[in-house]
Amino acid sequence: MSKTFALPAEVSALTHKYLEAVDSALPGFVELLYVTGSAALGAWQPPHSDIDTVIVTSREITTKDFAVLARIHEGMPKSPKLDGVYLDRRAFDARVADRRAVPFVVDGQFRTDKPCGELTPILWLLLRRYGQAVRGPAVDALGLVDDPEAVRRYNLENLRSFWQPLAEDVRTHVRELAEDAPADPEMMAWMMLGPARLHYTLETGSIVSKAGAATYVCERFPEWAGLAQKAASWREGATVAFVSADAIAAAASIDVIAENAWKNYGA
Known part of the structure; x- marks a missing residue:
């Protein structure tokens, strides 16, 4: 059963x-809407948390729909941001997780x-374990199943192909800066906590x-406890x-976490 928080x-x-806005503009278009992300995890932290959703449509999305949806999202409040992935019913039922080009909302x-x-295996794991229905049946009625192997492969590859190159870019960027030059706190929190979340999933399956x-x-x-605690405090x-x-x-921590993940959970 999924774990639910209010x-x-x-x-x-x-x-x-x-x-209300989408029903008025496109009646019958949005069939299902589920909240995922921090709100569903019971970890809502304004002003940093966005509202992450999975939005399932009753039909394929047309170019005309794109314009209407863009106007609707433009009219949403700037904080908190309403983010999400749009899937028609066929794609939703197929549990697509290949990061294909589908309509989505990021940073509003x-x-x-x-x-x-x-659109990755993590989305489906998060939806099955923690998703909250705003429209539609409870997640437990959707027939979702975990795919641990897909999650494992995705997390390992993401650590190696995204996070480690990012760590190298950071080292290159700050090489000429003074050690006490200011660093962006949002970036720091992202670097300190993002890879650790992937490692946690590899280790626990959750x-x-x-x-x-x-x-x-x-x-x-x-x-890296002190730096992680600073990120959480921010x-x-x-x-x-x-x-x-x-x-x-933080860049060094990314490399250590990634290499540890590959050592313990790699093929």
């Missing part, structure tokens, strides 16, 4: 506001012109929130400053 009031309010911006980076990822780093990779609203030396350390 959705925060602002999440319920904004998803219903979206449904409706996109149709690029592959959807959220999903952890960003806040939970900080605790996981402290337990599993204690040499997400909780504390005034926390990061510097270039922290960015170098």
Whole structure:
């Protein structure tokens, strides 16, 4: 059975506001809507958390629909942002997870012109374990099943092909900066907590929130406990400053986490 948490009031309010708008503009178009992400994980942290959704349509999405949906999303509040992936019923029933180009919303911006980076095995694991129905039957009635091998392959490849090159880019970028030069806190939190979430899933088969990822780093990779705790504190609203030396350390943590994952869970 999926594990459920009560959705925060602002999440319920904004998803219903979206449904009212889309039902008025495109009657019968949105068949199902599920909340995933931090709100479904019981880890909602405004102002940093977005509302992540899976939106299932009753028919294939046309070019004319694109224009209508773009206007609807443009009219949504800027905070919290309503993000999500649009799938027609055929794609939803097929559980597609190949990052194909489907309509999606990221940072509140409706996109149709690029592959959807959220359309991965992790999306389906998150939906099955924690998804909250705003429209449609409860997740347990959808017949979703876990695919541990797909999740394993995706997480390992993501660590190696995305996160480790990012770590090298960070090292290159800050090489000429003073060690005490300011570093972007949002980027720092992303670097410290993102790879740890993938490692957690490889180790446990489940999903952890960003806040939970900080605790996981402290337990599993204690040499970076202080930096992980700073990242978590920033997400909780504390005034926390990061510097270039922290960015170098975060990049090192990415490499260690990735190599540990491949050593323990690679083919």
